[in-house]
Amino acid sequence: MEEINELDIKGMMNGGEEDLFIVLCTSGFERIANAKSALMFASLAASANYQTILFCVQNAVDIMVKGAIEKNEVPQPGAPTLSQRLSEAVEMGVEIQCCTQTMANKKLTEADLIPEVNTAGAMNLIVLSSKAKGTLCF
Numbered sequence: 001m002e003e004i005n006e007l008d009i010k011g012m013m014n015g016g017e018e019d020l021f022i023v024l025c026t027s028g029f030e031r032i033a034n035a036k037s038a039l040m041f042a043s044l045a046a047s048a049n050y051q052t053i054l055f056c057v058q059n060a061v062d063i064m065v066k067g068a069i070e071k072n073e074v075p076q077p078g079a080p081t082l083s084q085r086l087s088e089a090v091e092m093g094v095e096i097q098c099c100t101q102t103m104a105n106k107k108l109t110e111a112d113l114i115p116e117v118n119t120a121g122a123m124n125l126i127v128l129s130s131k132a133k134g135t136l137c138f
Contacts, residue, residue, distance in 0.1 A: 021050035022128050022135040023094075028059025029072045032082060035063055038138035039085035039094075046092035050133065054089065055125050056117075057099040061106060064098050064117045090116050097124065 023042040027034035038054060046052040062068055063082065075081050089096070097120040098113060110119055129135050 019050050020128065020132040021045040021052045022125070022132045023052065023054045024125065024129075024135060024137045025054060025056050025060035026058040027138050028062040029068075030059060032073065034138040035060060036080065036082055036085045038136070039082070039089045040080075041136055041138075042094045043085070043089045043092045045134075046089070046094050052092075052094045053128060054094050054096045055099070055120070055128070056096065057102050057122075057125075061098045061102045061108065064096065064113050065108065066112060066114055099125070 021042075023038050023045065025035060025038035027038065029035075038060070042052050042054045056064055062072075063086075069082050069086070073082050096117045098117050100119050100121050103109070103113075103119065113119075
């Protein structure tokens with residue numbers, strides 16, 4: 001897990017992200033269908049060869065806490081689980097970033113998150129969105 005710092009942001013501002021696609025997710029266990037959709041669309045963008053970043057803020061950060069999905073999701077017959085959608089996204093190469101301010105508000109540290117997650121400040125989302133070919137919000 002690595003935090004995106006100011007030097008990384010300045011580098012992104014100076015260079016173009018030609019095929020960048022951003023999926024912003026604010027939904028957590030209270031709107032699990034939205035969180036699944038965010039992961040699904042991130043996987044689809046990655047399958048279309050976009051450099052895809054799923055940026056998690058607010059309740060979406062809760063999903064990225066170690067063991068949280070297993071504690072909070074009730075699988076529905078015939079529907080993909082949140083764990084399945086997350087695994088698909090990771091396998092497709094989706095980069096997952098969690099907002100550091102949201103983490104601070106929730107008193108979470110990097111050690112609390114699943115290993116596939118990077119942390120990033122809010123400015124990173126702004127810079128990435130300004131460079132992206134598209135952005136979806138869930």
